[in-house]
Amino acid sequence: MSDTDSLLPCPFCGSNPQVYSEEKHDGCKMFEVLCDNPDCYGSTAIGEKDNVVKSWNNRPIEDALRAELQQAREALQKVVDIFEIWEMEGTPAEGQYELCQIARAALATEKQG
Numbered sequence: 001m002s003d004t005d006s007l008l009p010c011p012f013c014g015s016n017p018q019v020y021s022e023e024k025h026d027g028c029k030m031f032e033v034l035c036d037n038p039d040c041y042g043s044t045a046i047g048e049k050d051n052v053v054k055s056w057n058n059r060p061i062e063d064a065l066r067a068e069l070q071q072a073r074e075a076l077q078k079v080v081d082i083f084e085i086w087e088m089e090g091t092p093a094e095g096q097y098e099l100c101q102i103a104r105a106a107l108a109t110e111k112q113g
Contacts, residue, residue, distance in 0.1 A: 008057050010035040010042040017042070017056060019049065079103040 007017045015037035021029050031049040033056040035042035044055040083100035086093075 006053060006057070007033060008059065010037065010040055011059060011062075012042045013037050013040040015040060019053070021049070073107065076103040076107050080107065 010017055013035060015035050017033050017035050019031055019033050021031050023029050030046050031052045032046045033044045033052050044052045080100055080103050083096055
């Protein structure tokens, strides 16, 4: 596995990052992750390799949004599941069919994306 295999794309422009290393005067190697896009200034602090990779990949806002999106998917799936039960029982009320179609379309769009 290369250094860049474990790196997420640049959070600012989506380009691929690279790990750069420099040997200091005391013989220690210091690392930095930089975006390959010359028009982007995405980078991490200089430090030990594991720390700069972890820092580059730290995306708390994205993680929170993924969790929220998953909750929304689960809620939509519950709507579809409930409607299918009502449909089997022959008791869907007015408006429920349209709501279910919207939920199904949203779930299908998410699976395609």
